[in-house]
Amino acid sequence: MKKRYFIPLLLICALLFFFYLQEKSPQLENKSQDLSTINLQKEKKTIRGHSMEPLLRDGEEVFALFNYYQDNPLVRNDLVIISFKTQPQKLFVKKLVGLPDDKIEIKENKIYLNGELLKNSLNEVYLVTEKGANLLLKPLINQQIADGYYLVLSETTNPSSFDSRYFGYLEKIHILGKVIK
Helix, strand or coil, rough: CCHHHHHHHHHHHHHHHHHHHHHHHHHHHHHHHHCCCCCCCCEEEEEECCCCCCCCCCCCCCEEEEEEEHHHCCCCEEEEEEECCCEHHHHEEEEECHHHHHHHHEECCCEEEECEEECCCCCCEECEEEEEEHHHHHHCCCCCCCCCEEECCCCCCCCCCCCHHHCCCCCHHEEEEECCC
């Protein structure tokens, strides 16, 4: 009697196992499709200018990872590639310093981020002009950077440097990618 039920029971188990495997395979296919849709572009670029020294030197070759931030979060102190609506063909490299909800204060022509005096990689204090202070303070809500906006700076502490002290906060759509050495 046991033999009589053993074979049908074995067949039922085999069929259930087969259907179980069939359900699992579409998930694996979807996973590989998700990975193939990543739009990351890696390009070799040459640095032109001195505004990011000593982090990046004039003539140095780096890799630009375009579209990196489509799938990765923006991280403080990343070196980012930016562009502007008015000059889309020109690319610039700046350091990402301020993130949404960070608190910005200007005291005695110096920038404070979350209560800390902002300094570059050489431990030099960033300076700001009255015009630059207006650019940095006007759009703040409760002294905080608005969602979707970022503070980017060069390594140059001079207040007239071409960075957020000159053009204000940058929208995320203008951050095109990440620089790696």
